[in-house]
Amino acid sequence: MGNNTAVKQALKANPVPSSVDPQEVHKWLQDFTWDFKSKTAKYPTKYDMDVNTREQFKLTAKEYARMESSKEERQYGTLLDGLDRLDAGNKVHPKWGEVMKLVANFLETGEYGAISGSALLWDTAQSPEQRNGYLAQVIDEIRHVNQTAYVNYYYGKHYYDPAGHTNMRQLRAINPLYPGVKRAFGEGFLAGDAVESSINLQLVAEACFTNPLIVSLTEWAAANGDEITPTVFLSIETDELRHMANGYQTIVSIMNNPETMKYLQTDLDNAFWTQHKFLTPFVGVALEYGSKYKVEPWVKSWNRWVYEDWAGIWLGRLQQFGVKSPKCLPDAKKDAVWAHHDLALLALALWPLTGIRMELPDQQAMEWFEANYPGWYNHYGKIYDEWRAAGFEDPKSGFCGALWLMERGHGIFVDHASGLPFCPSLAKSSVNARFAEYNGKRYSFSEPHGERQWLLEPERYEFQNFFEQFEGWELSDLVKAAGGVRSDGKTLMAQPHLRDTDMWTLDDLKRINLTIPDPMKILNWQPIQ
Amino acid sequence: MSKLTWYSSPVRDEWAEKINAIKTVSEGIAMLADFRKNHTGPDRTTYELKKEYNWIEARIEMRLNQLHAEATLSDDDLLNKTIDGRCAKEVAAEWMKKAEDIDCHYEMEKLCVAFRKACKPPMMSVNFLAPAERVLVAKLMKLRAAVFLTKSIDELRTARGVTMISVQ
Numbered sequence: 001m002g003n004n005t006a007v008k009q010a011l012k013a014n015p016v017p018s019s020v021d022p023q024e025v026h027k028w029l030q031d032f033t034w035d036f037k038s039k040t041a042k043y044p045t046k047y048d049m050d051v052n053t054r055e056q057f058k059l060t061a062k063e064y065a066r067m068e069s070s071k072e073e074r075q076y077g078t079l080l081d082g083l084d085r086l087d088a089g090n091k092v093h094p095k096w097g098e099v100m101k102l103v104a105n106f107l108e109t110g111e112y113g114a115i116s117g118s119a120l121l122w123d124t125a126q127s128p129e130q131r132n133g134y135l136a137q138v139i140d141e142i143r144h145v146n147q148t149a150y151v152n153y154y155y156g157k158h159y160y161d162p163a164g165h166t167n168m169r170q171l172r173a174i175n176p177l178y179p180g181v182k183r184a185f186g187e188g189f190l191a192g193d194a195v196e197s198s199i200n201l202q203l204v205a206e207a208c209f210t211n212p213l214i215v216s217l218t219e220w221a222a223a224n225g226d227e228i229t230p231t232v233f234l235s236i237e238t239d240e241l242r243h244m245a246n247g248y249q250t251i252v253s254i255m256n257n258p259e260t261m262k263y264l265q266t267d268l269d270n271a272f273w274t275q276h277k278f279l280t281p282f283v284g285v286a287l288e289y290g291s292k293y294k295v296e297p298w299v300k301s302w303n304r305w306v307y308e309d310w311a312g313i314w315l316g317r318l319q320q321f322g323v324k325s326p327k328c329l330p331d332a333k334k335d336a337v338w339a340h341h342d343l344a345l346l347a348l349a350l351w352p353l354t355g356i357r358m359e360l361p362d363q364q365a366m367e368w369f370e371a372n373y374p375g376w377y378n379h380y381g382k383i384y385d386e387w388r389a390a391g392f393e394d395p396k397s398g399f400c401g402a403l404w405l406m407e408r409g410h411g412i413f414v415d416h417a418s419g420l421p422f423c424p425s426l427a428k429s430s431v432n433a434r435f436a437e438y439n440g441k442r443y444s445f446s447e448p449h450g451e452r453q454w455l456l457e458p459e460r461y462e463f464q465n466f467f468e469q470f471e472g473w474e475l476s477d478l479v480k481a482a483g484g485v486r487s488d489g490k491t492l493m494a495q496p497h498l499r500d501t502d503m504w505t506l507d508d509l510k511r512i513n514l515t516i517p518d519p520m521k522i523l524n525w526q527p528i529q
Numbered sequence: 530m531s532k533l534t535w536y537s538s539p540v541r542d543e544w545a546e547k548i549n550a551i552k553t554v555s556e557g558i559a560m561l562a563d564f565r566k567n568h569t570g571p572d573r574t575t576y577e578l579k580k581e582y583n584w585i586e587a588r589i590e591m592r593l594n595q596l597h598a599e600a601t602l603s604d605d606d607l608l609n610k611t612i613d614g615r616c617a618k619e620v621a622a623e624w625m626k627k628a629e630d631i632d633c634h635y636e637m638e639k640l641c642v643a644f645r646k647a648c649k650p651p652m653m654s655v656n657f658l659a660p661a662e663r664v665l666v667a668k669l670m671k672l673r674a675a676v677f678l679t680k681s682i683d684e685l686r687t688a689r690g691v692t693m694i695s696v697q
Binding site: 434 | 573675
């Protein structure tokens with residue numbers, strides 16, 4: 001009864017539109033300014049989101065879904081007809097086809113986290129228009145989860161070596177790079193302050209990194225014979241523009257409140273560092289180490305899109321409100337040159353855990369690296385040459401890059417804030433290692449920004465790192481338990497070369513004789529005086 | 530005893546036995562409170578169960594929930610009272626009152642951690658826990674963000690009692 005009265009009153013105040021024109025229906029819906037009881041959000045936030053915030057897209061969810069379904073038809077039609085006929089799956093250079101096993105799957109995690117992130121914002125914003133924008137983003141992110149998963153599925157059906165494309169969700173459990181995805185996307189997008197999540201997701205990951213990530217990635221994909229990835233990822237990117245607008249509207253919605261500036265700079269700095277710590281090195285590794293045919297060096301793309309376009313122009317628009325560039329930006333700029341080379345070294349050292357086939361840079365690649373990153377050969381190239389000579393590819397060699405590093409005193413640790421591995425004695429990026437003991441437990445950090453994040457929010461960083469989780473496991477047992485063997489039950493999915501001969505098996509891995517240690521336990525740690 | 534696999538371990542077996550031995554709500558409350566105090570949160574007394582603490586805590590919660598539901602079938606008890614029979618609204622209000630005068634983020638952090646350990650379901654139903662936690666955590670976030678970028682790393686380490694270490 002009471003509900004009926006409320007509906008009648010609302011309809012009296014807002015008569016039903018005289019046509020079904022989408023814009024008119026949208027306007028009509030927005031006139032129902034729901035009275036949120038005492039204006040409280042469902043999730044905690046430091047900010048007060050303005051109830052009068054507008055939203056640019058002005059489409060109802062139904063109208064929006066109609067537009068998205070047209071995109072779906074074009075994309076899946078192309079994949080299932082045109083690209084099938086062209087045998088696109090087998091025209092991809094194998095080096096690229098392998099790295100896509102990781103890229104598509106890792107981004108699926110990002111899209112999945114983004115569903116929750118945009119739903120979190122829907123539950124926090126007060127303006128009906130703004131909520132409409134976030135609702136459409138939830139629809140998009142669900143679409144993107146399906147799309148990124150479909151890349152692995154399509155490759156699994158059409159690419160000549162489907163192993164890994166078929167079960168990367170299982171394999172990633174032991175991948176030492178995957179905790180970096182979980183921290184940046186799985187946690188950064190949906191935990192903590194809802195507005196901070198928006199800054200992570202929309203203001204940084206989408207507005208800052210999807211340009212270099214998706215635009216560059218599709219360019220590199222096409223250069224390496226991959227027409228599948230551009231077909232899907234460029235369809236995704238058409239939605240990202242709208243998400244960037246949502247991010248901008250999040251900021252607009254809080255800017256009228258004088259309290260906002262007490263918190264915004266902190267959230268911006270933290271979100272930028274959180275996303276950068278994973279995306280800058282990972283995308284660089286994928287593009288430059290996962291390709292045969294090179295395009296623009298990652299550092300140049302990064303400088304153009306992240307440094308000039310985002311930090312310069314995009315953040316510049318917020319300068320009028322007092323927003324400054326993140327303090328960590330100079331360190332990030334240094335990372336853009338070297339962090340992906342540091343991470344590639346560790347990925348190659350730990351190849352049995354990645355689930356994909358990787359090869360050491362060949363002569364042509366080494367020349368390209370040296371030409372674009374002067375000093376690369378003396379630091380990294382020499383190591384790769386030594387590994388090659390020591391039998392890196394040979395299944396009978398018993399060689400393991402990780403052991404080679406440890407035997408020479410180059411310890412591998414896990415950064416407690418980003419979740420990524422690092423090697424302090426060989427890093428050329430902004431690594432500035434520090435180790436701490438607190439409440440009976442030891443922690444490793446690769447730089448001060450992450451240490452600060454942990455010192456201020458320790459409860460946010462209670463994850464188990466790779467060493468804690470798998471300490472005591474013998475390497476071949478671990479790979480087997482993670483589903484890392486092919487259908488013969490013994491040949492590894494991961495390989496240190498791209499050939500179909502001399503494939504490593506579980507026995508070859510056992511020959512390495514490596515039991516996972518926890519460096520924070522076995523080394524002789526002492527207080528610094 | 531299970532062999533070491535993804536999904537089972539001797540530690541889980543040992544705890545599953547202990548948890549199955551709980552027969553009353555009060556025993557379950559005591560075990561959960563003790564476990565949370567010693568094995569969860571940044572202030573835990575030991576990290577010896579770090580690898581399995583989430584699994585064990587969830588199992589104790591599950592068992593306690595089951596015993597509580599069997600002992601208490603009234604909706605009112607389940608929705609409006611804490612597991613030990615107090616008025617959930619009043620308990621939540623007491624925690625929020627404690628937060629009113631706090632202006633230090635370390636003190637606020639302690640309160641939030643203590644609140645979660647004391648009230649996370651099934652100790653208090655989520656319809657009272659979530660709104661109270663939103664208020665407490667929003668205050669913690671505000672206190673932290675205001676000093677996040679301004680305090681020196683040394684100051685933060687000292688306040689936490691962190692010791693810097695190196696390999697000898």
